[in-house]
Amino acid sequence: MLGGVFGRLWTAAVVSRLGDALRNPALALLAASVTRDPRAIAAVVVAGQLPPLLFGLLGGVYADRWDRRRTMAASDALRAALVGGFALLVATSEVHVAVLAGCAFLLAALGTLFDAAAFAMLPALVPADRLAVANGRLQAGTAVAGGLVGAPLAGVLFAVGAAVPFAVDAVTFAVAALLALTLRPTVGSLRPPASRTPDSATARRRVAWRAAGDGLRWIWRDRTLRRITLLSMVTNIAISGLIAVIVLYALDVLKVPTTGYGLFMSAALFGALGGGLLSGRIAARLGTLPGLRWVLVAETLAVATLAVARHPVPGAIALAVFSAGTASWNALSSAYGQRNVPAEMLGRVGSAQRTAGLLAAPVGAVGAGFLGSAAGLPPVLYAAAAVFAVVTLSSWRALRS
Incomplete structure (x- = not known):
């Protein structure tokens, strides 16, 4: 058992x-109700994607500098106030696209x-020894909340009302x-070791930006963690390319009916759920690094x-297995870092890994778009399979204890 404190987290x-x-x-639906300009709607989407790239490393700095329980609580309290105020604005007046993006x-x-x-x-x-299980359950829970419950419920x-999803x-x-405030450590401390920080605001900003690179430097010095991060970046290129074309591939190549596309994509959700729940067993039976290879x-x-x-059924099964593997990889690689x-x-190392993965994703999406336009959709999938094959062969030597 992982305990009640993990249950609250x-x-x-x-x-x-x-x-x-x-x-x-x-937000996308509201933007579409305000304007039909694709550039404006895209701006809202990009506005939500930029912060992890711009501030991901700094987020890790402050997660290592401040009490983590209070940091979680304060972050979500501020988000509650912000989105609550936004819901009130949507309910009482017309909202401009710039406000949506902000x-x-x-x-x-x-x-x-x-x-x-x-x-x-x-x-x-x-x-x-339970970190792989814990990360797997987090992967499974967030997959269900995001795909099975949240996305359908949003529409x-x-x-019912444009302001309702934001109020919820x-x-x-x-x-x-409130749940974050109830967390109490059972193994270690929620507060990082105290460190002396400069007195002036300018000096503190300089120290923060310098500390932002500490996570990257740590990853580079740790051979195994460096290899896990590099392998994740390369696979993210293939994954983002697949995601970029999956709707067209499903409809045009696999011949999934438009009405059945949601059902087809639910295979990815259930695959992620299964992969998350299996992560602990994989780690217990094989070990973390061998588990990553398999x-x-x-x-x-x-x-x-x-x-x-070339048929929806084998395509859905393959998609489910792939999603299960992705969820397991995320859980096992997270557990390795948290343990070592x-x-x-x-905070800094985890943020550096996430930022590296995010930087790689646009490369795959853009590449898939050009390749799909020039050669058709199947070559995009062949290229993704080739990338994974190279990464898998590399991992057999790179990921050894």
């Missing part, structure tokens, strides 16, 4: 994810701090903030199967 993370899953589609940006910026603190907090709540709530989102953040084997076979499939990185560095 799990609930806080899942409730926050549910709020995100309600808000993001609702709200998306601020919420995502606060989210980077919450995520960094939650990642760094977990080893203080869960024994080291229903928006139909505010409630989810408030609940998560997960890559499964993902490679799944992408290759999806590339040659010092507590005072966890």
